[in-house]
Amino acid sequence: MAAEIDQRIIEIQREYLDFLDDGEDQGIYQQKVRDMITNNEVRLKVNINDLRRKNAKRALSLVNESFEECVAFQRALKEFVASADPTYSKQYEEFFVGFEGSFGAKHVTPRSLTSRFLGNMVCVEGIVTK
Numbered sequence: 001m002a003a004e005i006d007q008r009i010i011e012i013q014r015e016y017l018d019f020l021d022d023g024e025d026q027g028i029y030q031q032k033v034r035d036m037i038t039n040n041e042v043r044l045k046v047n048i049n050d051l052r053r054k055n056a057k058r059a060l061s062l063v064n065e066s067f068e069e070c071v072a073f074q075r076a077l078k079e080f081v082a083s084a085d086p087t088y089s090k091q092y093e094e095f096f097v098g099f100e101g102s103f104g105a106k107h108v109t110p111r112s113l114t115s116r117f118l119g120n121m122v123c124v125e126g127i128v129t130k
Contacts, residue, residue: 012068017076029050042096066120066121103123108122
């Protein structure tokens, strides 16, 4: 069972790696990763709309089953950074992925955030008051 899950995550990771390695397309994420390395950052912002355009299946899974998907995406980012700059990759144990873009029905307010969203990625928008 655990081996099947690991194999599935590796396959998902490969798809995210293909997404990040977009040199033949517009090269947006290759440039963003280079900028991340130059600015000594560990977080890459990914637009879900770009992912949806290139790999709709992964975008849907990311929003609906975010735990495994985020783990695979972060591993893919680490692998991509290691191929771009091995010394920078060794400086940090983990790299993180932030998401922006259209979340559709998963764009909620604090009041509409309920338990039905457990396990899903959501975008919560609201005003914080003290």
